Amino acid sequence: MDTYLNIGSIENFREYYTTYAEVAIGEYEHWEEEEWVDAANPDWQKFIGQLSQELNEKGVDGFFINNCDVYDYAPHESIFEGLTAILQNMMTFGKAVIINGGDTYVAEYRERYGAIDQIMTGVNQESVWSSIDFDSGTFREQTSETRDYFCKYLETCKADGVEVYLLE
Incomplete structure (x- = not known):
């Protein structure tokens, strides 16, 4: 069984939220309980490594x-390096590391x-064929431009x- 790890944001319902709330760097649009984090923060990296x-x-x-x-939210060299350090550490376990989305970073x-192959064994991509209209709470067909971009990326x-997986 794979386990879910959120390395680029923090949810306010997690037991560790108050400990790491100071690493938040911005609001996560459409997800009220979540904030982006500074993946370059040494305390965050250490925590994710221990977890x-x-x-x-x-x-x-x-x-x-x-x-x-x-x-993608904060395209800074330090964020890039922080994500890389976290992912390369996970790869040392010799187990599957599947990145959900993250196309800007992976590219x-x-x-x-x-x-x-130094940071992942698989990718899961959401919304290749469909898109979410957050205002109306409905799904729609993805634009051909976005679909073509994701197909090429995948x-x-x-x-x-x-490995490549899709979640629609």
């Missing part, structure tokens, strides 16, 4: 990683290093040897 270690020791099969999109990593990920 990963604990989960690994419990015998999880892998890690389902959410909110590498913080790099930048690939451009810099030529491959993505083809590149697959060519790099990682």
